[in-house]
Amino acid sequence: MSERKKLLILVGPTAVGKSSLAVEIAKRFDLEVISGDSMQVYQGMDIGTGKITEEEMDGVQHYMIDVMPPDTTFSVHQFQHHVEDLIDEFHEDARTPFIVGGTGHYIRALIYGYEFDEEDDEEKRRLTSHFEKLATPVLHNQLQSIDPKSAEEIHPNNRKRVIRALVKHELSNRISNRTGPGYTDEMKYDTFIVGLTRNRKVLHERIRKRVEKMFEMGLEAEVQKLLDNGPLSKTASAAIGYKEFLPYFEGHGSLDEVKEAIIQHSRQYAKRQLTFFRNQLPVTWYDLDVVDTDIILEDIYQFLQAKER
Structure with missing residues (x-):
């Protein structure tokens, strides 16, 4: 059996400090970053996604x-294919790919090699059709039983959002539990996943400061410009930092309410990210409030130097 190629991954919740550490790691080991x-x-x-700037890329x-x-x-599916091509190019040049990001499903699909097909889209349509036949109170009760947090956040009468949450939950469970032609138990690459975390209160404060900085940088104008240029896709319009502005631009609520909604949604998202990483990926965790980054760099060095274990 041939030795698997190496893959270095850096994950963590939003605002934990991935981007700056990623640049430090890349410069130390002569790597290039693939965003996850x-x-x-x-x-x-740019502003609402916390996209790294040219200056910060250094x-x-x-x-x-x-x-x-x-x-x-x-x-x-598209992410998987784009990044697999990049990984192949890196390995052909004897370089180690370095993926940095917080979207757990993307990273899991990549490293476990899930094979997507038309059945996934068909399953989504089938589930949607099934739920649309049920009464709204029944739908919300179902959501309450499987995902109390989402049920709390979604108004019981918001039928569209309740159905979307149910479909998402069902698809996520079915895809995550697949083996054989879908996910396998073995990673495609010799992978080291560095996970960053912080004290919950510290992370919450970092999120608040990050959102406040986004508003200072002109987040409102950025969202307005995007909407002026035409409708966003369903994927893009669901992004935290953007979707919260939609009611505001329609004359509902204040800018302060938009800001607080973004902060709250970002904190909830950070919690979901950590839950996914801990349950779905073999992560080596480092608490940035406690661990010196030199320890992280040393562990990465050992991984890059070692033969596959």
Whole structure:
């Protein structure tokens, strides 16, 4: 059996500090970064996605950023194929691919080699059709039983969102549990996943400061410009930092309410990210409030130098 090629991955919740550490790691080991973020692929969605700037890149090449117009849908399937091609190119040049991001489903599909097919789209349509036949109170009760957090966040009468949440939950479970032609138990690559975390209160404060900085940088104008240029795709319009503005631009609520909604949604998303990473991926965790980054760099060095275990 041939030795698997190496793959280095850096994950963590939003605002934990992935981008800056990624640049430090890349410069230390002469690597280039492949973004594993589902929203940073969109052109013009810069401030709200926390997209790294040219200055912050500090000369480090970044891939999978600004590759799609915001009126197009970008799926986990497309991500998998784009990044697999990049990984092959890196390995052909004897370079180690370095993926940085917080979109867990994208990374899981990549490293476990899930094979997507038309059945997934058909399953989504079938589930949607099934749920649309049920009464709204029944739907919300179902959501309450399987995902209390989402049920709490979604109004019981918001039928469309309840159905979407149910479909998403069902698809996620079915895809995550597949083996054989879908997910396998063995990773395609010799993979080291570095996970960053922080104290919950510290992370929450970092999220608040990050959102406040986004508003100072002109987030409102960025969203307005995107909407002026035409409708966003369903994927792009669901992005945190953008969807919260839609009621505001229709004359509902204040800018402060938009800001607080973004902060709240970002904190909830960070929690979901951590839950996914801990349950679905073999991550080696580092608490940035406690661990010196030199320890992380040393562990990465050992991984890059070692033969496959």
